[in-house]
Amino acid sequence: MAEQPLHEHTLGNGLRVVVCEDHVVPLAAVNIWYGVGSRHERAGRTGLAHLFEHLMFQGSANVAEGEHAALLESAGAAFNASTSFERTNYYETVPVSHLELALWLEADRMGTLPAALTQVNLDNQRDVVKNERRQRYDNQPYGTAFERLCALTFPEGHPYAHTPIGSMDDLDATTLEDCADFFGTWYAPGNAVLSVVGDVDPAATIEAVERYFGGLPPGPEKPASRPGELGPLTGVRDETLREDVPSPAYFAMFTLPADGGDDIEAAELAVEILGGGSGSRLYDRMVRRDQIATEVWAGVTRLASGQSLAIVDAIGPEPDKIAAVLDEELERFAAQGPDADETARATAQAERGFLEQTETVTGLANALSQNATQFGDPARVFTAPGRAAAVTGDAIKQMAGRWLAPGGRTALTYGGAS
Template sequence: MANPATAQAATSETAAPDAAQTARAAAARGAGFEVVEHRLGNGLRVVLSEDHLTPVAAVCLWYDVGSRHERPGRTGLAHLFEHLMFQGSANVPGNGHFSLVQNAGGSLNGTTSFERTNYFETMPAHQLELALWLEADRMGSLLAALDQESLDNQRDVVKNERRQRYDNVPYGTAWERLVAMVFPEGHPYHHMPIGSMADLDAASLADCQEFFRTYYAPNNAVLSVVGDIDPERTLAWVEKYFGTIPAHDAKPVPRDGSAPGPVGAGREEVVEADVPSRAVMAAYRLPHDGTREADAADLALTVLGSGESSRLHNRLVRRDRLAVVAGFGMMRLAQAPSVGWLDVKASGDASVAAMRAAADEEIARFVAEGPTPEEMERAQAQIEREWLDRLATVGGRADELCRYAVLFGDPKLAVTAVDRALSVTAEEVRAVAARYLVPDNRAVLTYEPTAVADEADEAEEADEAGAAAAVRDEGEM
């Protein structure tokens, strides 16, 4: 959700964990958090987890709708509707949702991905009831306030977001291009959640009303509440505010997201653009999230391209000095093959052929040899640390509980997810690399600059683009 007034507050939960957060993470590692699930009569799944270390509570609401649920000609609706949910409801007009939460000392935001849309607040514990009422109010009464003016306003906001994040920045459409190459025309993951300008312009008020009625129903959502809560009182509030919202049973069956087999050889595109330097990017189809193979693939990409100790960074940046950025990340997807993204940006006048050959050589060596014991230990420690960081905050844990409930049916899997990754062997990592990190299972995108950038701008923009690549694994807007 692009709202500058909330950007700082919404990211405060991602800061380095303090002692209390570390204690929470340690408890999570030992399965010390109790997770209790309930279901209301209208189908809303409710997940509660007590944590009394600090007097805060997080509310997270995941709707089982993302860009994969959109139909051709109406791409971008899921993300557009995320914005509309902050535009006002019957009882909270305009920007009232922001004002009420922030004036109560809380933070909030929302995001959209291929597979879900989520909304979240982190509040002082004594303001929990307010957050629950606000979420229930817009679930139950947003249509009463949705009008053409609101739609036009937020349509313009989303179009501007597309310009700022995709169309008018160096390499901004790279990920969009690669996704479209990995998933063929007609596939539900072929387009990005941001949507196209033409489809955003074509969205009507009737389209948005139908979208809300279809997907914004309690039986298509999971609500998690984590923190300094009284479970019995919290459940009573949830029943009071959400319990009267009617279910909706006309949700269409999503289109099949499977994509069997490799991407195929020859999926390549060259882009001439006003970018700081040459670049080589590639996208690979990987195993579905939730599988042991996906954990093995994550470990493989961590060894190859995560951080300054990775093989690609050591080879292309440190040793050969061909690149200023050399990374490999993974976007986990549950209802389609996950996607691995190789991102290499040139140093000086290094050629595309040299960067590509060096990267291919390192990947081939990894496929042949697999990770060393030291690399496995480092990669598993990094993944464990990332998992602990997510569960170290009440907001992060609420989000993970929703994720595992919506995508995999069981919120408690969030507590044991890291154990599965830590049990993967080096041979499994090598095997998954040998199966998936091969030339006929990738789409390749190369950039050739049309203008020479200032050297200082070149280094700065390349670093920024590399950082952006590192966070694309969630596919969020």
């Protein structure tokens, strides 16, 4: 995708606005990133960022409970929200004739959500989140693996030691006062980026944003962020779990460079070559040749305010053998690096991922909000393929030797030899 012209504007209250024209279809994607996620939660109140994602759909001063979703559905919108370590994201894609409805709804809940925040709403949405935790994590085979690995990888109290889903006890302890304080601290124009992509007129869109959002107060100065740096892991910390799972398995986590620099590009390509699908080294060794695993996968979670994460999942009857073969392949990769074909394939996969991310107005709006929020430059999204293509085999080898060393990871073993 060629770089597209962007129209940027900052309101007097600090809200950053990015508008990109795309006249292929008569749709408009509205995407707002708030710079708050689970890393900003305090001890004893984990899960509050994700809980707030749900509360934001429960009404505001001028929108009754249930009306936010009903209005968007009646407009033919596709909409949702998500929470991660570093941000919370709300988005809707609407027929362009309903763009102002989407902007008004987002502005009303940004400015007036506490007016509709009741104990009933809190109790209901707390139960929804707790049920989500049961269904997606606690009652799923290997469902808590990522959460457990984060707790093993990061020291207690570290901003990334807990995941966005939070704990049952902390959710139970959350009060209306906690919610009001959280909203007042983080849900403010000065802590948000609003991107609009689609069949829009940039000047008219910015004028509409000014009309709906311009009167909102900027909010307080954000609290200082706790540092998230950790560096490469040393040693192997392994926890064995005797849970009722379909098959024994081995899960490993490595730290990687923070997002935003050249090093993460090389490190992510290294992970792709090692375990990114059926053409990877680990799949070829463990599944095809040694037949010690039925599934192997590796992927990266990029983090901008601390170390990014790589995770390797391998399902197979003998986790101890999987761990030993993983060490062998990591050592070989660190010593030899990738060949030219592996580097070319990994670079092509990175370009494909970029195209998939930005091929729709919805995806492009999200990518613009991300790059504006985390790096201060929405246009940075368009340089992603070039950044990946510039990575050399030597850089991949160097990153593998530093961050994916055989003796530097945390691991979970499910079952295994007794």
